[in-house]
Amino acid sequence: MADAIHLCAVTQDGRSWERQVSYVNLPTEFGSFGILKNHAPMLCALAKGTVKYRYDGDAVGYLRISDGISNIADNEITLLLSDLEDVKT
């Protein structure tokens, strides 16, 4: 599957991170959920945890995040966070 979702994260201190992905798993207070392309528009509160994303076929990446808000619309996911760390595993 082509990487049709644009995942973008911004933090208050100006750090931003973005990547084309095919699948994203977001942590919330009520558990995590996955997003594939053409997901319905959604506004969602994020909990502190790890965002998992798939890109370039089967490659998997992780972002360690603080709590925040995510906005999902038109295959574009924006994460508003107070802290963010790109981790390999």
Added chain:
Amino acid sequence: MANSMRAIRTRIRSIETTRQITLSMRMVSASKLRRSQLAWNSLKEYDKVSRDILSGVCTSAKADKIPLLKAREVRRVCYVLFLGSRGLCGGYNQQLLRFARAMLDADSREKELVVVGRWGREQVAQLHQEVLRRFDTFADTPNPEEGRELADFLLQRYLDGACDEIVLVYQQFISVLTQEPTSLKLLPMKPKESEAPLRDLIFEPDAETLLQKLSDLVLHNAVYAAMLEAQTGEHAARMTAMTAATDNTEELIAKLSLELNHARQSAITTEISEIVGGANALEKK
């Protein structure tokens, strides 16, 4: 003559010392300006994205349920004045104070004043408005925690009903050379309603909790951004003032050096005339 030359030399030395001070202050301000401008620019993207999301999901029906978005009858207004942390920055503080005085005088509603910045305790008294609280321990480049401290204080007053409107008064940063006093209504918030038709949004956990969280976030950003913008303006104003002061000292040193050379030249001329006069007198004998 020797006395006058000594006096000029002393003045030149004293002006050179002043020049060193103004030059150092200019360099310090330039470095602080860079730092706060960087922090401010970084925040802009986050601020824009959060405002865009809020505008995109906010309708008047939903806004009525959120205290920060709901307009209410205004009986008491809280003005937050962002002054500089110290002087020596040209007309930065005085200009803002004049603007604030005109604004407070024109507003006949009940008012309260919160001051951010260390400068001008006596000058603030000219506003004839009791200061409810003064935040004077913030760093030269405020950090997000300091922004949160101020935002939480204002938020609490608004939620407690102690005031019904909050207005930020600060110097808008237009360029390094220009800052303009401005005011921004912080609360109640009025997000721009999106022109695009609202889609059927899924809210997780629910619309009220999310709008509350999002409006809190936008409020904290707005306060922190105003703090950073005011600080950036102050550093820019100080840098400009110190550059002008350094230029003035250089001009003064050049003028005094010329005076010193004139004085020295006339002293030499007098001395030569005296020697020639003495020699002529000896010859005539």
